[in-house]
Amino acid sequence: MLDVKNISAFYGDAQALEDVSLSLQPHQVTALLGPNAAGKSTTLRVISGTVAAASGSVSLESQDITKMSPAERVNLGIVHVPEGRRLFGSMTVEDNLILGGYSKRKDRKTTQRLEKVYDLFPRLAERRKQEAGLMSGGEQQMCAVGRGLMADPRVLMIDEMSLGLAPVIVTQMFQIVRDIADTGMTVLLVEQHVKHALEVADFATIIDGGKTRVSGTAEELRNSDTVRESYFGS
Known part of the structure; x- marks a missing residue:
């Protein structure tokens, strides 16, 4: 449904993303995971159009939206819930x-x-x-x-939803994300809370150092010894 292919992005002279790729399937939850400063939030900003892609492409149902304005992307159904709530x-x-x-x-x-x-x-x-x-x-x-x-929205992107929340609220919010997808919406969830995210997600991509490291089903990543050792802290 939504495809990000080989995206690179910069803040001034500092490169934030290098050839990042991910694909969202319709009506599914995709978790975008990784450590602090990995490039997760920047990836969402490139998709929403608030940060320009230096190279690569973003497409929605085969329509290239890479050069579209943020307002045009919202009108197409791409909605970004930013980190920090900003109410x-x-x-x-x-x-x-x-x-x-x-x-x-x-x-x-x-x-x-x-x-x-x-x-x-x-x-x-x-x-x-x-x-x-x-x-x-x-x-x-x-x-x-x-x-x-x-x-x-057709695609709802949520950035660091669990940040600063009590554990009982975190559990509740992740279940609501699952419920939203089950109504037919496509969700891209940026999270540092890897275990919770993989419990509700259908697919996941891990980025680190601005690069795509691992992609697969949530089950594959949950069962990967390498992923557990590198990102679960165990």
Whole structure:
């Protein structure tokens, strides 16, 4: 469905990615894994168009989108939930969610999408009139993912979803990611929490030092001694 082929990218003179490749299958969860500063977030930024690819290509259902603007990619259905949530803290939960559907404002389905988000995250329905900045970290992460869903994406990319969350919330959020994919959405999940990610993912790619190191099914990576020793810490 979405193919990244031999992508290289730079921040100034510093090379962040070198020939990174990965492929997303429709309606599946793909985990993009690796240590800190491996290039995971940069890969998402290249896919969403906020960082330009120096070489290589990004295509969505065989359409080359490498030179498209971020807005054009959102209109095609590629939605990026960035690391750090980036909510508007003084606005209500519901207003944050509605902003997420801005690109779809003409289709008059905002209410339907809101109800779907509230079904997925009942806590947000309870907090809909509360300022987003007053919620817990877990609730804010739910709101960030819900805001992404309001754009009715074909591909939902979530960057470091579990960062800073309590273990019980981490487990809950990973299950929600699985539920989202099971409704027919394609998910690309960037994570340092390797074990959890491989439990819910269908496929996985590990990058390190800005290069693709391993790709395969989640089961293959879970059962790989090399992957466990290098990335599980055991």
